Amino acid sequence: MPVDMNVAQAFMEQVQEMGKMEVPSKLSDQERVETAKQVIRDGINAQLAIDLEACVHCGLCAEACHFYLASKDPKHTPIRKLDLMKRMYRRERSPARWLYRLFVKDVTIDDLNEWEELVYDSCTVCMRCSLICPMGINIGGGVAVMRAAMRTADLMPVEMRLVGQEQAEKGTIFGVGSEQFVQTLEELRKTGLKIPLDEPEADILVLSAVTDIVLFKDTLVSTIKIMNHIGAKWTFSSQGYESANFGYMTGDQEWQCAASKRVYDAAVACGAKTVIVAECGHSYPTLRWAGAELMGKPLPFEVLAPSEFLGREIQAGRLKVKPIGKQAKFTFHDPCKIGRIGGVVDAPRVVLDALGVDLTETEPHGVENLCCGGGGGNFLITRALPLRLKVFELKMKQFDDTGAEEVVTSCDSCMMNIMAGTMAHQWPKPTHSLMDLVGHHLA
């Protein structure tokens, strides 16, 4: 059910405190520039090189970008976020580099400082710009390389840096680690829930997320109830339980690999055929699409997004739900990491159809849906809040235009961002997790 706004408020204040911290870098400006340039140079593969060659600077990508649409500031044009990469390509990788070096400026520390805001605060790597681009340029892929470069140069929002480091070094996020996860499960067991943990053999490994422990505990409870309802042989793992991967969001491949490896090892240890990630948008593409590359071999298990899993179980007849009825009008927000990037668009609608809700879609929706502004770790960046709230005004209008009274989504980042917008704009419509909605309407 809708989250307790007081708890949400307290969590957001905790994140805001983090944003006030100063974390000095050990790198000199020169070292920052050199390391960033190296990462950009190495990150330009054939696709990015072709993309940089193909761009005609039409700027149509701006019309797909929620940050540009909200701010109308040309600096938020998606392809401009690859400007430094283009300069690097022209000066160092292009066949005409001898010519370009005469008039294309080298990358400086001032450039990097300016680009930190562009690739973190005002881009959620939602990939909508790649849908409108007549050339089909993979701007999100380029931004991911830029993020990796900024990360190695210690130029990233302090909140993302701290949380990323914490996950890489301690295995905790916001102080929540294995111990707190197991404690949470123990508390839930006291309510009578049967919760398998560290089973030696299981068909399904279910992941959680830090947000489910500190904010959306109802979703965690619903997940457990659903798994028990379908009678699956499933388990949590005290070692590989966390879906969130701040390495993916910050652009640090070592961090990303370490977080994915914990899940991989846990799944292999119990012989799981399926891993279900939490409703934590980015965790799906991180494991489903990037996991195999990180491990250097195809994954020995399938990876499912929660909505994908729910849809499949309903269609198979194993998951039976009670109709909610048509008394309230709902709309669904497609998380960009699960819909547009993940490719899971129909499954949540199968679930909502089974729940019998009165669903009105936003325009656009599905693959073309407008990002809420909180993805890619953006929901953590305190200084980006004003811009994020302007972006949320676009979402709010879309939601309002449907006439819906309640919003459903399937991503914790979206949930938190929508809640932040709800509080700031005094917007009265409750937002539900799809998993939680199902968990409360099991037949």
Next chain:
Amino acid sequence: METIAAFLEGPFWYFSAAVFVVGVVGRLALALSLGSSKSLSVPRGSASAGAVRAVFSRFVPRRDFYRRIRLEVIAGYAFHVGLFVLLFFAAPHVEFYKEYILGFGWPTMPRWAFIVVSEIAFAGLIVLWLRRLLHPVSRKLSDAGDHIGSILIFFVMLTGCLALGEDHESLRLIHLFLAQLLLIYFPFSSLMHTFTFVFSRGYIGAGFAHHGVKA
């Protein structure tokens, strides 16, 4: 005049054509040689089919986007289709291809059609160029190279129209000279999108299709 004509139709033509061919092939080859890692994840759809689909589907913008970029789409089509028709169906061009490149020709469009198509192409080019100059986004993105490309194409088209009457050899030679400058400039500019668009669309289409998304 005859010396200039001999130079433009002889050594300078071969030089500009060589720069164009070697430049385009070299630039494409170098970019493609950087390689891409093969995805190890289990695909949800065919990447090859997605690549082919994207090359063609991107000719038509998605409905929601089209509402926002209607003018650019119409102007873009007017210019590009117009230029393509002029380039390959204007009688003097077909004659040129027959004599200097291919050794054979094909049916050409009548003079009235040339004039209509030229006007459409000019209108498209001017709208796109004005947008580049006036729209805050494209103005910020555009560099000198983009404007040089637009100006060169404008004058190539203008001199081509002026030379249509075939009254003055000098006009034909100016048109030929500018077209050759364009050929030399081509591989060093964003005009390369004429060829790279196939690859960039293919890459993005393959990536999305691998994830099960039609893009």
